[in-house]
Amino acid sequence: MERFEASALTTMLVVTDTVASRDWYVSVLDAEVTGEYGTSVVLRLLDSWLLLVEGGGPDEGKPTVHLAPPEDPDRVSAQMIFRVADCHGLYTLLRERGATFLAPPHVREGETRAFFRDPDGHLFEISELT
Incomplete structure (x- = not known):
C-alpha cells in the first residue's frame, strides 16, 4: 500500500x-x-x-x-467547528434547544463565532464567515 x-x-x-x-x-x-x-x-x-x-x-x-x-472543560485540546450560514439565528435556535453558550456571538478575524459545550464539557463552535 x-x-x-x-x-x-x-x-x-x-x-x-x-x-x-x-x-x-x-x-x-x-x-x-x-x-x-x-x-x-x-x-x-x-x-x-x-x-x-x-x-x-x-x-x-x-x-x-x-x-x-473532560476533567476541566476550560482546558481544551480539541473542539468541533460547524461552518454555518447564520450564526446569530443558530445561536438562538440552539439556546432554545438547551445548548449552553459561553458568550453571545462575536466577530473575530472575519468570522462571527459562538462557543458552546455538550453536557460533559466538550467544546463546539458555530462559525459564520462575514
Missing part, C-alpha cells in the same frame, strides 16, 4: 452517560442514532460519524490508556 486510505472518519467522545448524551445530541444538534451497543451510541451528525462511549480503563489494544470525559 502506498498511501493512507480509509472509508470513513469517526470522532469518539467519552461521556459520563451515553443515554443523556445521545438525547442531547439528537434534540440539540439533530443527530441521527444509527446504532447502540453496550454503553456505546453511534450517531450520524451532518456527514460525519460520532461515537459516544462511557469511560473505562486500559484493554489489550490500548494497555496504558484510560478513557474519561
